[in-house]
Amino acid sequence: MVDSGGGVAPARYRLKNLNCPTPMGQHPIGDVGPFSFAEPTSMYTLSIPNETFTVATLAGVIALFANERVKKTETSSISLFSDGVPASVTRYNGTLAIRCAGSAAEIVNRLFGEVHAFWLSAYGEQARPWQIRPAHWDELFGLFELARAPHTFLTTDQIDAEKAAARDARQFFSLSSLFHESATARFGFGAGGPPVTGGQVNGRHEVHVAYALLRNEDVPAVVMDDYRAVEQPFRYDLEWAVPLFDVPEVRGRLSASRWQSVSSVMRHAKQPVTAENIDAIVAATADLPETAGYIEVDDALFDAQIVGAEALPAMFGTPVAIGEPLNDFAARLRQLLADWRRDKTVDRADMERTQGRMSARRHRLECEMALLSHGRESFEWPNRVASAIEERDLSVLLNLLDTPDDDNRSSKQTVEEFHGVKLRGVKAKARRRAVFSLCGFDETAQREWEKADEQRRMEKRRHDDAQRARDAAQSARYKRTDGTVIDGVTHVDDAIASGFSEIRNWRAGAILQYALVNPALNEGRRLQAKDGTLAYARAVLERLAA
Numbered sequence: 001m002v003d004s005g006g007g008v009a010p011a012r013y014r015l016k017n018l019n020c021p022t023p024m025g026q027h028p029i030g031d032v033g034p035f036s037f038a039e040p041t042s043m044y045t046l047s048i049p050n051e052t053f054t055v056a057t058l059a060g061v062i063a064l065f066a067n068e069r070v071k072k073t074e075t076s077s078i079s080l081f082s083d084g085v086p087a088s089v090t091r092y093n094g095t096l097a098i099r100c101a102g103s104a105a106e107i108v109n110r111l112f113g114e115v116h117a118f119w120l121s122a123y124g125e126q127a128r129p130w131q132i133r134p135a136h137w138d139e140l141f142g143l144f145e146l147a148r149a150p151h152t153f154l155t156t157d158q159i160d161a162e163k164a165a166a167r168d169a170r171q172f173f174s175l176s177s178l179f180h181e182s183a184t185a186r187f188g189f190g191a192g193g194p195p196v197t198g199g200q201v202n203g204r205h206e207v208h209v210a211y212a213l214l215r216n217e218d219v220p221a222v223v224m225d226d227y228r229a230v231e232q233p234f235r236y237d238l239e240w241a242v243p244l245f246d247v248p249e250v251r252g253r254l255s256a257s258r259w260q261s262v263s264s265v266m267r268h269a270k271q272p273v274t275a276e277n278i279d280a281i282v283a284a285t286a287d288l289p290e291t292a293g294y295i296e297v298d299d300a301l302f303d304a305q306i307v308g309a310e311a312l313p314a315m316f317g318t319p320v321a322i323g324e325p326l327n328d329f330a331a332r333l334r335q336l337l338a339d340w341r342r343d344k345t346v347d348r349a350d351m352e353r354t355q356g357r358m359s360a361r362r363h364r365l366e367c368e369m370a371l372l373s374h375g376r377e378s379f380e381w382p383n384r385v386a387s388a389i390e391e392r393d394l395s396v397l398l399n400l401l402d403t404p405d406d407d408n409r410s411s412k413q414t415v416e417e418f419h420g421v422k423l424r425g426v427k428a429k430a431r432r433r434a435v436f437s438l439c440g441f442d443e444t445a446q447r448e449w450e451k452a453d454e455q456r457r458m459e460k461r462r463h464d465d466a467q468r469a470r471d472a473a474q475s476a477r478y479k480r481t482d483g484t485v486i487d488g489v490t491h492v493d494d495a496i497a498s499g500f501s502e503i504r505n506w507r508a509g510a511i512l513q514y515a516l517v518n519p520a521l522n523e524g525r526r527l528q529a530k531d532g533t534l535a536y537a538r539a540v541l542e543r544l545a546a
Contacts, residue, residue, distance in 0.1 A: 095149075111143055112179075473535075500523075
């Protein structure tokens with residue numbers, strides 16, 4: 001697509017009507033005075049087979065390099081003509097580039113000077129950022145990217161000459177400084193862009209348009225049309241600008257901070273800001289201090305019934321099967337757990353609300369969900385605990401009850417209520433003894449169980465260690481004498497099956513070597529600690545010995 005003035009409009013700004021007057025440009029942004037330069041304007045014609053593009057600046061020519069048809073065209077089939085100072089198109093490492101005569105400073109000044117002259121002719125001397133069409137804004141800011149890719153517009157000889165001159169002057173050659181100085185002299189800002197409300201600079205065109213709409217500035221219809229052609233023109237923390245863009249009656253009604261909070265609340269409440277409700281919104285927030293944030297604005301709009309209560313999640317509209325209690329113990333434990341979760345959620349919501357970190361709407365929802373969740377508490381876990389007590393499953397009960405006082409409080413309270421076994425406020429040894437007593441174990445039976453349990457734990461550790469060693473050895477590779485490659489597990493298993501039953505080690509310098517040895521043949525098969533075969537061989541021999 002060809003832009004009638006400044007170059008190819010980027011894909012996100014494809015315009016519906018390209019027969020508009022000479023497109024756009026820009027000028028002394030913010031508080032910067034009128035342009036003090038008057039560079040001559042030029043026109044460039046870039047031709048490829050079956051297509052011709054006419055642009056007003058070298059920046060527009062460079063923008064054309066993003067065009068897929070241009071990029072795919074052989075360099076020899078691309079021609080560039082100018083009615084001013086000549087320029088040509090070439091490729092550097094496969095990437096399209098322009099070439100002009102002159103020093104780096106002269107070429108940089110030419111790039112910005114042409115854009116400046118074009119903007120003067122298109123917009124006059126008093127244009128502001130929001131009055132510039134987005135494609136032309138992008139064209140200007142695209143120039144700053146060239147500082148990171150100097151070969152896009154400078155030859156190697158031109159770059160080397162600049163570096164040599166900088167060395168002779170005992171200075172550092174900085175393209176970024178050249179770009180900043182040239183742009184600032186003409187436009188009053190550099191790569192960071194001009195200032196917006198609050199004094200912060202910003203190079204995003206949509207930011208300047210958003211704040212202009214907020215102040216009810218006169219944004220030209222052609223700029224508005226360009227943004228209407230974009231699917232999502234206001235993103236990345238600019239969603240608050242969408243109502244300003246769509247509803248003119250909203251513009252200029254609230255300060256920036258107030259409006260951003262209002263739009264955020266309305267967006268999260270999934271309610272639009274309209275010409276019909278903007279007066280009510282302004283009235284509802286009129287008495288709030290300027291420092292009021294999201295929570296205060298949310299409360300004010302809720303009090304004025306502009307936003308309603310938050311809807312319950314869909315899960316609360318679906319029945320849930322909570323089951324039946326195994327016995328009275330399970331029923332009591334479920335009640336305590338449900339009460340604890342409800343009270344914990346409500347207390348947290350109350351604290352957040354008191355400390356100003358939660359809106360009234362959200363507080364109401366949190367409390368409502370806590371009350372509804374209380375009735376949806378399942379009997380699954382209480383029944384598991386009750387079953388463990390009935391079956392005297394010490395492994396489960398020790399993990400659950402032989403814990404610090406603040407852990408599993410509901411389970412311990414229920415045990416105390418139903419079985420009279422005190423588990424809280426006692427020393428660790430007495431607590432553990434109480435759990436065994438709950439299961440009918442005297443001290444002798446407890447010692448026997450703990451001894452057997454330790455043996456079980458040791459056996460499990462050995463099994464786990466052996467499995468890890470086997471997994472590691474499985475990845476190792478060994479070559480047999482016949483050239484066959486086998487894994488480490490097969491290497492060890494075959495050796496042990498063939499009578500290699502001893503592990504021996506010796507030093508070779510500073511390195512400890514290992515081998516699986518057949519005592520009768522006095523032969524060995526190599527083992528390694530790092531690949532898992534040594535640990536696997538030890539595990540297998542220990543198992544066989546047992």
